[in-house]
Amino acid sequence: MCGIVGLFLKNPALQSQLGRHISAMLIGMTDRGPDSAGVAVYHRPxxxxxxxxxxxxxxxxxxxxxxxxxxxxxxxxxxxxxxxxxxxxxxxxxxxxxxxxxxxxxxxxxxxxxxxxLMEVYKEKGLPKDVVRRHGIEAMEGTHAIGHTRMATESIVTTEHSHPFTAASDMCLVHNGSLSNHNRLREWLKRRGQRFETDNDSEVAARYFAYRMSEGATLEEAMLAGLKDLDGFFTFTMGTRDGFAVLRDGIACKPAVLAETDDWVAMASEYRSLADLPGVENARVWEPAPAVVYTWRLEH
Amino acid sequence: MQIVDLAQSNVRTLNQRLHDLPRDTNERAWRILNPRGAHAVAVGLNLAVEIHVEGHVGYYCAGMNKEATVVIHGQCGWGVGENIMSGLVRVTGNASQAAGASGHGGMVVIEGDAGPRCGISMKGVDIVVGGSIGNFSAFMAQAGNLVVCGDAGDALGDSLYEADLYVQGKVASLGADCVEKKMTPKDAKTVAALLAKAGIKADVARFRHYGSARKLYHFHVDHADAY
Incomplete structure (x- = not known):
């Protein structure tokens, strides 16, 4: 079990509060992932x-x-x-x-x-509240952020094995679930020039998407290709330079909830992490469908 | 009216109070405030109280319900009204996965959309959904009625034993052994009665009826190669 969260601010007036909100969201997922926690914040270009x-x-x-x-x-x-x-x-x-x-x-x-x-990634072993405090996440401003709380199942608990995993410039991935074909896929990616830092299955997914995009796929195309090539259970949230994307496998047994208002879009494993967002009581709240790519981007 | 503010109390204390109510209690009307996505709110009730939860809840809200009426004024997470025995569970917003899972009786009403696996393994419950339902709904359903005013996702009624599924909108695909059946006057009457009981308006004439082809009940020698 793991918890994942993402927050994308549509209203620039909220950017000064990004750190505060993503911190509360991350701490809200402590029960799902007390081993380690991490956050990617997009700010300070x-x-x-x-x-x-x-x-x-x-x-x-x-x-x-x-x-x-x-x-x-x-x-x-x-x-x-x-x-x-x-x-x-x-x-x-x-x-x-x-x-x-x-x-x-x-x-x-x-x-x-x-x-x-833009992207900065802070991740470490320990409770989400301690990871947030030690890195001063609450005071951070920015446009969007994604985070992860980990309860390890596939590989050991270290800072390196924590999420988010970065595999390209300003791109990172958080994952709830487990992949069953990650060893073979890792070898396949290594032969195509990808370099790995851990034996974590989620790192394989991050490098898989990065590889697809380096070969010319759009974010959506890369994620749809992942539905065919990644065998296992997943809810993914991917952070990119100008937004984030959410994808669940076709069976969708790992949870996810989306919420949207005029001011923000948020994703979390459970609603508990959204409960403190401003205006959430009137937000549109729904469960993302299996095997559908959801993306949000900043309008330039 | 009993009012419990979960910002001041907690779910365990609330549920214990509800479980400790004597059968002849006068405390039959409850309001639960600030659920903030908490799991297992008002589970395991076994007498006729009426509970209004004001806000969004997490997993398993009103699970194992018997006799009670639980109304969630908001959205809810996985397994709302799971294993319901009797009574009524109503969600005014959307529900996540496995709404009414393995319910034996009573009624679950989702006024908005329900996620995947709605009514999975239902065993006699009536489920009425005002919006659409997700993939794998009514998987291995055994008895009861599922009425859907919107669309159904892929693999509706996969490996269905029995149960009657009524869908007004589009069905993305039917699961193994689920087939379209005739919508008889008796079916129309059933749907009309369930919609009326659920307080959801829809045109009964537009519903289509799905059920079990009953071909998976027994081992079939022609399928031996598939095992």
Missing amino acids: VEDGSSKFTLFHDDESYHWRAMAGRLSDEMGVESDVEVRAAHAVLTAKAPEKAVADWLLAHCPDVRVMGYGH
């Missing part, structure tokens, strides 16, 4: 030509500033780092690929939790 990485190190006293200094010296670019518990948000005036390659070559013990122009 970096300027064009820059990239943003959320990094994690087992050692909370890891010297992030020294690492950023080395990166700046060796790559000859400006960088900055902001530390939150065992996570750090690194911004660098360099393309994502160059920064990722440098990190892989020089800091093999640093884990990349997420990267992109």
Whole structure:
């Protein structure tokens, strides 16, 4: 069992409250996932030509500033780092690929939790309320966020095995369920150049969707292809640069509820997580149909 | 009128109070405030009280209900009125999966839409849905009536034993051994009576009747290769 939540703000006036609402939603799913929790927040865009990485190190006293200094010296670019518990948000005036390659070559013990122009990913073992507090999620502003509370069934409980899983720029996935063909699919994806960080089945799903989109599929096409290729139970919520998407398998035995008002769209495993959202008493509340892709995007 | 505010109390205390009511109680009218998606609100009731839940509830609301009337003024999660024995459970909004699952008697009314598996394994309950129902509804249903004013999702009545399914709108597909049957005057009377009892208006003449082909009851030697 796991809990998943997502919140997408249509009304810009609510953006200052994103962290507060997604935190309450995440804590609302504690019963479904007390092992670990994670959240991806879309906010604070970096300027064009820059990239943003959320990094994690087992050692909370890891010297992030020294690492950023080395990166700046060796790559000859400006960088900055902001530390939150065992996570750090690194911004660098360099393309994502160059920064990722440098990190892989020089800091093999640093884990990349997420990267992109907007997305920051914080995830850790422990109760959702502690994960939220340690990373200061409640104070965060932004347009949208997704989150996950984990009760592990398929792989061990570590920070790396927690959700959300990132597999592309500004893209991440949370999953409630379990996949039965993830080993074979992992090998299939490895042969197509995808690199894996854990043995978690949900990471396979994240990299599967990223692979499909890298091959030219739209978000909807990638998710519909997943209905054929992913064998198992799932309710997925995927965060993207400008919105989020929800998909359940054809049997739909993992729960999901959607709610929408003029101001926001929210997704959760159970209604309990939506109970504090402003105006929820008058929201349209419904259960997403099996095997149907639901998406919401910011209007630019 | 007994008023219980779940923002001040909790579900366990509420349910215990309801279970402790003597059969000759005068406390027959209840309002439950601020359910906020809580699970198992008003489950296991076994006497004729009337309960109004003001807001959205989580899983299994009014499960195992006997004699009581439970009205949920909002939306509800999985398994509303599951295993209902008698009485009435009404949802004014939408219901999630497995509404009225394995119900033996009484009535479950969903004024909005019901999700997948509505009436799964129903054993005598009457279920009336004002909107549409999701996939796999009435799976392995054994007895009772399911009346749907909107559409039905895929695999309606899969592996149906008995039970009568009446759908006014489109049926996406029928499950194994579920077939369309004749809508007899007796069926029309049944549907009219159930709609009236549920307080839902619909044109009985537009309903179609589905039921069991009874071909899965016994082992059939021609199917041996399929096992």
